[in-house]
Amino acid sequence: MSEPVDVAPKPHVAHEVHHEELGFWRKYVFSTDHKVIGIQYSVTGLLFLLFGFCLMMLMRWQLAYPGVPLPLIGSLLGEARMPGGTMLPEFYNELGAMHGTIMVFLGVVPLAVGGFGNFVVPLQIGAPDMAFPKLNMLSYWSLFLGGITMLGSFFVPGGAAQSGWTSYTPLSVIAGTGQTWWLIGMIFLITSSLLGALNFITTIIQLRAKGLTFMRFPFFVWAQFVTAFLLLLAFPPLEAAGVMQLMDRVAGTNFFLPSGLVVSGQALTNVGGGNPLLWQHLFWFLAHPEVYVLILPGMGIVAEIIANNTRKPLWGYRSMVYSLIFVGFMSFIVWAHHMFMTGMGTTMAAFFQTTTMIISIPSVVILTALIISLWGGSIRFNTPMLFAVAFLPMFGIGGLTGLPLGLNIADIPLHDTYYVIAHFHYVVAPGTIFALMAGIYYWYPKATGRKMNETLGKIHFVGSLVCMNAIFMPMFIIGLAGVSRRLFDAGAAYAFAQPTMHWNVVSSWGAWTLAIFQIPFIFNFFWSIRKGEKVGDNPWQATTIEWSAPSPPPHGNFVHAPQAYRGPYEYSVPGAGKDFVPQYEA
Amino acid sequence: MTSDHAVDIDKHVRVYIIVFVALMVLTIITVAISRLHLSVPIAVAVALFVAIIKGSLVAGYFMHLVSEKKLIYAVLVLTAVFFAALLALPVFTVSDGYWIHE
Amino acid sequence: MDIPYTVEVRRDTGLTNGKIGIWLFLASEVMLFGALFASYILIRVGAPSWPRGDTILDVWLATFNTIVLISSSVTMVMAWASLMRHRFETFRIYMGATILFGLVFLIVKYFEYSHHIHLGEVPSTNNFLAIYYTLTGLHMLHVFGGMMVNAYFWGPGAKLWKTNPQWFTNRVEHSGLFWHFVDLVWIFLFPTLYLL
Numbered sequence: 106m107s108e109p110v111d112v113a114p115k116p117h118v119a120h121e122v123h124h125e126e127l128g129f130w131r132k133y134v135f136s137t138d139h140k141v142i143g144i145q146y147s148v149t150g151l152l153f154l155l156f157g158f159c160l161m162m163l164m165r166w167q168l169a170y171p172g173v174p175l176p177l178i179g180s181l182l183g184e185a186r187m188p189g190g191t192m193l194p195e196f197y198n199e200l201g202a203m204h205g206t207i208m209v210f211l212g213v214v215p216l217a218v219g220g221f222g223n224f225v226v227p228l229q230i231g232a233p234d235m236a237f238p239k240l241n242m243l244s245y246w247s248l249f250l251g252g253i254t255m256l257g258s259f260f261v262p263g264g265a266a267q268s269g270w271t272s273y274t275p276l277s278v279i280a281g282t283g284q285t286w287w288l289i290g291m292i293f294l295i296t297s298s299l300l301g302a303l304n305f306i307t308t309i310i311q312l313r314a315k316g317l318t319f320m321r322f323p324f325f326v327w328a329q330f331v332t333a334f335l336l337l338l339a340f341p342p343l344e345a346a347g348v349m350q351l352m353d354r355v356a357g358t359n360f361f362l363p364s365g366l367v368v369s370g371q372a373l374t375n376v377g378g379g380n381p382l383l384w385q386h387l388f389w390f391l392a393h394p395e396v397y398v399l400i401l402p403g404m405g406i407v408a409e410i411i412a413n414n415t416r417k418p419l420w421g422y423r424s425m426v427y428s429l430i431f432v433g434f435m436s437f438i439v440w441a442h443h444m445f446m447t448g449m450g451t452t453m454a455a456f457f458q459t460t461t462m463i464i465s466i467p468s469v470v471i472l473t474a475l476i477i478s479l480w481g482g483s484i485r486f487n488t489p490m491l492f493a494v495a496f497l498p499m500f501g502i503g504g505l506t507g508l509p510l511g512l513n514i515a516d517i518p519l520h521d522t523y524y525v526i527a528h529f530h531y532v533v534a535p536g537t538i539f540a541l542m543a544g545i546y547y548w549y550p551k552a553t554g555r556k557m558n559e560t561l562g563k564i565h566f567v568g569s570l571v572c573m574n575a576i577f578m579p580m581f582i583i584g585l586a587g588v589s590r591r592l593f594d595a596g597a598a599y600a601f602a603q604p605t606m607h608w609n610v611v612s613s614w615g616a617w618t619l620a621i622f623q624i625p626f627i628f629n630f631f632w633s634i635r636k637g638e639k640v641g642d643n644p645w646q647a648t649t650i651e652w653s654a655p656s657p658p659p660h661g662n663f664v665h666a667p668q669a670y671r672g673p674y675e676y677s678v679p680g681a682g683k684d685f686v687p688q689y690e691a
Numbered sequence: 692m693t694s695d696h697a698v699d700i701d702k703h704v705r706v707y708i709i710v711f712v713a714l715m716v717l718t719i720i721t722v723a724i725s726r727l728h729l730s731v732p733i734a735v736a737v738a739l740f741v742a743i744i745k746g747s748l749v750a751g752y753f754m755h756l757v758s759e760k761k762l763i764y765a766v767l768v769l770t771a772v773f774f775a776a777l778l779a780l781p782v783f784t785v786s787d788g789y790w791i792h793e
Numbered sequence: 794m795d796i797p798y799t800v801e802v803r804r805d806t807g808l809t810n811g812k813i814g815i816w817l818f819l820a821s822e823v824m825l826f827g828a829l830f831a832s833y834i835l836i837r838v839g840a841p842s843w844p845r846g847d848t849i850l851d852v853w854l855a856t857f858n859t860i861v862l863i864s865s866s867v868t869m870v871m872a873w874a875s876l877m878r879h880r881f882e883t884f885r886i887y888m889g890a891t892i893l894f895g896l897v898f899l900i901v902k903y904f905e906y907s908h909h910i911h912l913g914e915v916p917s918t919n920n921f922l923a924i925y926y927t928l929t930g931l932h933m934l935h936v937f938g939g940m941m942v943n944a945y946f947w948g949p950g951a952k953l954w955k956t957n958p959q960w961f962t963n964r965v966e967h968s969g970l971f972w973h974f975v976d977l978v979w980i981f982l983f984p985t986l987y988l989l
Contacts, residue, residue, distance in 0.1 A: 236796060236810040303817040310762065311798050311810050338773050341821050342828035345931075349832065352927060357917030360832065360924075378920040383835050386781040387828055437773050441784055450787030453780075700877045707874070711867045715860065722856050725847065725988035738984035745980045753870045753973045760807040763816050770820040774827045782834050 135246075137238035138660055142245050143224030144552065147545075149245075150216030153252065154538070155623075157207035160200045162616055167192040169613035171594040186264070197593035198267035199283070203255070205270030206287065209399065210294045211252050213537055217402035218298075218336070219248065221544055222305060222329045224552065228651035228658060229323050231314030231667035231689070236307040244301040251293030258286035269591065271392070274361030274384040278353045279368055288351045295344045298336045305333035314650065314689075317669035320426070321688070323649045324419060324673070327426050328405030331433040332398050339394035339437065346387035353379070360384075382447055389440040397436045399533055400500070401429065403540030404471055407493045410543050411475055413647045414490040415482025416684050418674035421474035428467035428474075435464040445516045454513045461511035468504055472497065483677075483684075488562030492543035495570050496536060503531030506581065521591075524584025527577050535573035542569070542626070549630075550644045554656040555637030561629040568622025575615030579608035646685050649673050653689045710752045717745050800960045815967040819974050822935075826978050829931065833924050833985065844921050846987040849914065851905060855987045858901050859979065865894030866976040869943075869969045876962040881954055884965070888947045891972065895940040902933055925986050932978055939972045 136142060166175045172191055179190025186196040223241065227234055235241045258265040263281025266272065277284050309330050313322075322330075352358040357375075361384045364377020412419045419425065441449065441457040449457075476497055484490070506528040509515035519525065542565075550556050583605045588596040595609045596602030643652040650667050667689045675686040721741040729737065751757045756767075797803070798810050806813075837843050846852070872887035909915070909922070916926040946965055953961040 234796060236798075237814060238796070240814075299818075299821050303814055303821070306817055307810050307813045310806060310813060311803050311808070312796070334769070337817060337821050338770060338824050341825035342777060342831075345825050345828035345832070348931070349829075349927060352916060352923070357915075358923035358927075359917070359920055360836070360927075376917065376919055378836070378840055380785070380835055380839050382785060383781070383832055386784070386835070387832070390777060390828075434769075438776050438780070441780070444784070447784075449784045453784040453787045456780075700874050704871070704874055707867055707870055711863065714863045718856065718859050718863065721984055721988065722852065725852070725984070728845075731989070734989055738988055742981050742984055746977050749866060749973055749977050749980065753866050753976075754970055762806055762808060762813070766816060766820055770823050774823055777824065777827050778831045778834060781831055782838050785835060786838065 135242060137234075137242045139223045139227050139235045139238070139241060140552070140658065140662075142241050143220050143222075145245050146215045146219030146223060146248070147221070149248065149252065150212055150214075150220050153207050154212035154216065157204050157212050158620065158623075160204040160207070162620060163192075164197060164200045164204065165609075165613035165616045167197055167593060168595040169610045171597045192593070194593040195267060196264065198269075198591070199259070199265045201591055202266045202269050202272075202287075203259070206266070207255065208533075209270060209395065210291070211248075211255060213399050213533065213541070214298065214395075215248055216541055217537065218305075218329065218332060218398065219245065219301060221402055221406065221541070221548070222301075222332075225548060225651060226305065226326055226329050227308060227312070228551070228654055228662055229326055229649050230309060230312060230317055231650045231663065231669065232308060232312035233661045233663070235304050236312055237304050240300050241304055244297045244304065247293050247297035247300065251290045251297060254286055254290035254293060258283045258290065261286060271388060272350070272384075273388075274350065274353070274379075274381045275363070275366060277384075278350065278361055279366075279373075285351065285354055288347045288354075291347050292344060295340045295347070298340055299344075302333040302336035302340075305329055306337065309333075314666065315668045317650075317688075320423070321669055321672050323405075324408035324422065324425060324429075325402075325405035327429055328401045328408075331429050332401045335394040335398050335401075335433055335436060339391045342387045343391035346384060349387075350384065382444070385444050385447065386441070389443045390437075393440040393443065394433075394436040396529070396532070397432060399537050401432075403496065403500075403537040404429075404475075406540045406544040406547070407475060407496050408478075409647075409649070410489045410493040410547050411478050412674040412676065413547075413645050414485045414487065414493070415479055416485075416676045417478065417482045418672070418676055419474065420477040420480070421470070422672075422674070425471050425474045428470040432464060432467040432471075435460060435467070439464055439511075442511050442516070445513050446520050458511060458513055462508075465504070465508060465511070472501060472504065487546075488557070488559055488566060489543040489547035491563065491566045492539045492546070495566070496539045496543070499531055499535035499539060499573070503528060503533075503536050506531065518587065519584060521589055522584035523580040523588050523590055526590050527580035527584060530577045530580070534577065535570065539569070539573075542566075545630075547645070548651075549633070549637075550640045551651060551654070551656050551658070553634055553637070555633050555639055556644060557629050557633045557637055561625040565622060565626040565629070568625075569619060572615045572619035572622060576612045576619065579611050583608050643687075646683075648675055648685050648687045650687075650689045653687065706752055710748050713748055714745055717741055721745075800957065800963065809963060811963055811967050815970050819970065822974060822978075826928075826931070829924070829928050830981070830985070833928070836920050836924060840920065846985075846989055849921065850925065850987050851908070852987050854901055854905055855983055858898050859983050861894050861898050861901070862976045862979050865891045865898070866973050868894065869972045873962065873966050873969050876954075876958070876965055879958075881951075885947060885951070888943060888965075892940055892943050892947060895936055895943070898936055899933065899940075902929065928982055928986060932975070932982060935975045935978070939968070939975050942968050943972065 133141065163175070163178070166173075174190030175187065175192070176190070179187045179192075182196075186193060223235070255265075261282045263283055265283040266277070266280070266287035268277035268280050268284060272284070272287065309326060349358070349360040353360050353362060359376050359379040361381050362373075362375050362377060362379040363381065364375065366373040366375070408419055408425070439457060439460045441453065442461045445454060445457075479494070506524070510519055510525060510528060546557055546562055583596075583602075586601065586605045588599070588602045588605060595606065597606060640656060642654065642656055644656075645652070650669065653667055654662050668691075669688050670691055671686065671688055673688050675681075675688070677684050678686050721738060724737055724741075725734065728734075756763075796810070798808075800809065802809050868887045868890040872884050872891060875881075875883035875887055906926075914922055916923045946961075946968055950964075951961070953964070
């Protein structure tokens with residue numbers, strides 16, 4: 106085996122200029138620098154978030170005013186999708202399936218994990234880069250190809266995938282060509298995540314600075330570490346399932362096709378023997394851990410920003426870390442709570458209800474610790490902090506409303522209704538996305554050397570908070586009334602839905618207004634690159650290692666290899682000269 | 692490489708040969724037993740048992756897991772738990788319900 | 794810029810980055826094949842009847858292939874051991890043998906598949922064949938991938954031996970781990986599909 110060698114990494118001299126200067130393509134496009142890759146992921150993620158949002162804004166017209174032609178845009182989308190400007194049900198389904206797919210796999214995960222993870226983690230652990238820089242670059246381009254495939258699928262005959270982001274069989278097996286493209290796109294995206302995950306785990310374990318023990322990690326690093334394990338071990342079954350569905354569609358296999366299917370009055374002549382529930386098991390085996398992938402980086406970001414802006418250590422760091430690990434582990438054995446309506450017996454239903462109830466505990470511990478962390482703090486209400494604090498009640502609502510869904514008997518009337526949509530959007534939209542916004546405002550100065558404008562940030566915040574609630578709170582009401590999700594007319598055809606139809610108008614106007622309030626953010630993002638207030642290394646007076654690097658950090662990150670001397674949140678230490686003692690100061 | 696290493700490797704090579712022979716023997720055994728056409732549950736149990744022994748030999752000696760570091764063990768144990776859940780839970784869920792074929 | 798622990802181990806973990814990386818990758822592969830085995834279980838348990846493997850598939854060809862793959866695992870680990878003993882030419886012989894065994898495996902599988910296709914036994918015929926083709930097909934892709942990496946280290950990649958022998962040895966070890974894993978999967982695949 107290899108000979109052990111003394112552990113201290115060689116001091117890294119920052120290279121402002123390389124021995125051979127890299128050309129434009131190697132420096133900015135096919136870069137192996139984690140910071141460039143992080144920005145690539147972030148910009149890609151933000152663009153897809155915007156695109157996914159636009160898909161939803163289209164849907165919201167149909168939901169608020171079913172059957173009414175959409176002025177201007179309706180005619181632009183063509184007769185195949187919106188004849189006379191009125192949305193076809195098939196197009197509505199495309200928008201729905203792709204909105205979900207794009208937001209989850211091309212928006213949030215690339216931004217939260219690929220973007221924030223790649224940019225911040227090596228800096229926060231004092232590393233010069235990720236453990237496998239070339240693999241990192243490959244991961245990004247795999248994502249890119251997946252994104253192109255998903256976008257391209259809109260233009261194939263029959264349009265994009267239309268069977269929900271969940272692609273349940275047998276519907277997805279008999280669906281049009283767009284579904285095949287969806288499956289191929291997913292294979293690229295899954296590969297990207299798998300390669301990224303092993304990079305994160307290796308980097309965090311091996312490249313952390315001297316003195317940076319696991320229990321001195323910033324909570325954000327722990328969050329990315331656990332998230333990486335979820336991606337690594339939960340994604341492969343979906344990849345296998347995707348291959349199997351591809352084979353059902355293309356090679357005539359019957360993995361997910363039972364016999365006796367009748368489509369539009371015609372009996373199918375397939376051999377059968379397949380099991381549609383097999384798809385559901387394999388899908389949800391990934392998709393449940395996936396929702397923790399969506400939330401954990403956000404929790405990590407919020408933890409960093411709260412500690413920094415209360416000028417206090419996080420309350421209950423250790424219990425937060427153990428909760429994080431426990432949540433990660435449990436997330437693998439709760440998945441069939443998405444399948445309570447599939448005819449499982451009482452024993453297995455009891456098993457999954459139990460594990461689901463148990464998994465709520467660590468989530469509550471983390472949320473509670475973050476809330477208690479505010480107590481007695483000297484709170485600075487800057488834009489990152491506003492988003493971070495708002496995350497807490499928003500995630501609280503999202504999490505609590507999940508509890509009835511995890512109980513079999515309460516799930517029966519709520520399954521597949523708007524209640525579910527409200528629940529998961531609360532966690533992901535004013536939940537995770539607020540956390541990601543907080544993170545952008547917080548780390549933007551590190552990446553660019555300039556702060557974003559505070560006034561524009563506050564406008565962005567207030568408008569987003571009000572609009573998010575306007576969109577999603579009514580959906581609880583609609584769902585409790587029994588209105589199913591994925592109905593292209595929002596339930597207009599059902600008598601029991603009539604009393605709640607008007608709420609769709611509220612949600613829709615909330616959505617379109619939310620879009621308006623993103624304009625100050627988009628403008629701010631680009632304007633501040635040139636005109637933002639210039640800052641030094643540590644504009645937030647923070648304690649974690651990334652703030653010891655220049656803003657922006659050069660290739661190689663640190664002029665001298667950093668070392669960790671204490672925990673990550675030594676704020677307001679009694680007897681210290683200033684109100685924070687950085688982790689990296691001797 | 693020190694000469695200690697060369698001696699180590701010699702020991703390892705002897706182990707590799709022994710494991711190779713064991714794997715061959717076990718392969719013959721598993722094929723021979725299959726010719727007995729035992730009932731499905733027993734056949735599955737025996738085949739699985741032999742496969743686990745063969746797999747352990749490959750993993751333990753060819754992949755050097757017998758002398759690997761704790762971190763690798765930890766990752767693999769975690770994987771094994773989730774692997775078991777993935778194989779067992781779906782079929783329990785289905786066979787616990789109403790509509791399974793008898 | 795140098796990433797540390799590419800060649801030398803980090804003292805507290807006792808591992809190089811590459812060793813951790815390859816084991817993490819193999820962990821994900823366990824889950825990938827695990828999903829296919831889980832599918833096999835679910836489909837078989839739900840099927841009214843299921844053919845015994847040897848009634849459709851050729852056990853003798855597969856036994857031969859099993860012996861081929863196990864042998865290739867031995868030559869693979871011997872290839873690495875040769876590098877540890879600084880015997881580069883011996884490495885090339887063993888690595889070459891590993892690649893050849895892989896090629897034999899693939900050729901046998903080609904004949905197996907052709908025979909079935911000739912008889913009209915294709916993936917769409919029934920679920921036994923569907924899962925057979927999918928499991929062995931995915932496995933075959935991994936054999937092919939492993940062979941390509943091994944061929945790189947036997948050929949153009951071997952230059953690294955002259956400039957950084959320890960790194961080269963590590964990389965061959967990691968490639969070997971992948972190859973052994975491919976053998977390991979077959980050790981379970983073979984009885985599952987052919988004998989039960």
